[in-house]
Amino acid sequence: MAVMTLIESIRETLREEMRRDEAIIVLGEDVGKKGGVFLATDGLFDEFGGDRVLDTPLTESMIIGASIGAAVNGLRPVPEIQFADFIMPAFNQIVSEAARMRYRSNGAFTCPITIRAPYGGGVHGALYHSQSVEAFFAHVPGLKVVIPSTPHDARGLLRSSIRDDDPVLFFEHKKMYRSVRGEVPDGDYTVPLGEAKVVHEGSGVTVVGYGLMVQYALEAAELLEADGASVEVVDVRTLRPLDGETILSSVRKTGKCVVVYEDNRFGGYGAEIAAMIAEEAFDDLDGPVMRVTGPDVPGVPYNHALEEWFMPSPDRIADAVRRLVEY
């Protein structure tokens, strides 16, 4: 059992998977000699060579489009989009092509690619290095969307994603890359896609989140428990397919729920969770489903005061829980 940062966990998983299966290639901007701008692929170029760890031109649509073709012809590409903000030129390839390849060919073609991309704010990245883009993709049948919140889960989920026969978007919160450490077991364990997890048990209010927001929810739970409140935290882990049962059984127990996401509030991914709870657990609710989210401005602003205003925080989550407790 080793203690690793999130980025180390991802890097070691990529290395082990590439050793296990020579069909796996990594491609993207600066992923080769430089090892990626966050060093997620550091050392892979030296071990596996430039044919399997491929520096591409600045062409996101090509990174995904060529990955789709390579996947069709026997490879298992793990493309990296340098920042989730820059995935938009590849949107058509992901949504019109990768997501639909299986469906439109009546099951004849598959598209096993795992698209990795760092997302999220809180690192002075401003409008174009901070975005949360999961809602765009979680909306699309045919895509799977994964967001880990611990080094342990990152490893198990990345293994599952790479070995999955469908296209997976694997979003990594860049603020967590080096700030979150955790125990990572040795051995070839996986975390199955489509399983949420209760990461902190409690009885009064359920807080549902993913990625960095899970870490914040856990901090909020500590703050609140000092005040005597009991909070249960559910880590969604796989946004699609969604494990609704784990969320619903927690909400049925507590009767109250706060959904947290960093993305803009309007139409964000957590809105789907709120809708599901309203549809499926209405009779068990003792208060409105609440949301703690980023505000509805077109991006995360740069100046630290503005960025702090944007980002959901443990305090904001705790405030929402307190209001719900009192409801």
Next chain:
Amino acid sequence: MATETTSALGSDLGLTPDDLIEMYTLMAITRAVDERMWILNRAGKIPFVISGQGHEGAQVAIAYGLRKGHDWMVPYYRSVASLITFGMSPREIMLAQFARGVDPSSGGRQMPGHYGIADRNILSVSSPVATQVLHATGIAYAAKLRKTGQVAITYLGEGSSNQGDFHEALNFAGIHKLPVIFVVENNGYAISVPMSLQSAVEDIAVRGAGYGMPGVICDGVDVLACYRAGRDAIERARSGEGPTLIEAKVTRMTAHSSDDQQTKYRSADELESEKGRDPLPRFRDQLREAGILDEAAEARILEESRKVVEDSTDWAEAQVDPDPATAQLHVYADAPPARMDDPLWRSERFMGDGGPLRDESGS
């Protein structure tokens, strides 16, 4: 003198008279199938047609040197002749028109024209244009890395060659000298928009220079010139020399699709003069003059085309529609979808089988 000319036709390209007859037959069968599609549309039997009349000479000739079942074809919606040359049967083409359940392209899920057969290395076609050019490039990258010796060929119209994906694909293929062939079938129109409003250069082929690959122009009515362009590109790709951009100058003899009225933007004079650019009679005359195609052979090919069309149409039409119960299959590898992620699961819960909501609405 005449005898010498006869024996010479195609021999400099390594083509035998049998090859030439086969190429002509593929063109004739494709044309007959294509014409039947439009008749079926006008008869109200199929709601939509998009096809490639006028493109057949270039398509058959360029694909003729590929290795079926080994190489990869990444077609577009006008690729009927390319596909038939590469081993897709007229019955399979017709299944796509009728969108029947056994249609190997999509099981009736896609509009006609969106072909694809996995076991023959023919990639599924979508409707956004030029996306496939990147797929062919990725296929070629995998072929190179896995050392399969495969060549990938992809097709698009000149309109699609203005998309960013075209640029990104050729750029990447050029960098890595990938075994891929990009065939732009330039028929002068992107639906209604003429070449003059699509491109500041007259020839798409010149763009090849910007990506470090040869750009070859061939005249779509000159079948042997098209074969030469295809053969050279296949050899280049197979031997590791890299990609080729081929621009085939063709004519679009039909409207863009069955939902288009091309007389709105093309003059009667133009349409009349373009009939002279039909590759089928031109190649037929060439073969006649060379003494390769005699009247008996021509009659035989005509009869074969007719039979193929009748058989494929009747057979495909007789197949059953897909079962709606299968419409939610093949979204993901694991079927059926996870319970909570399945919209039908919820609607079933609230509406049941013709449950309360339907009863109340009186239906």
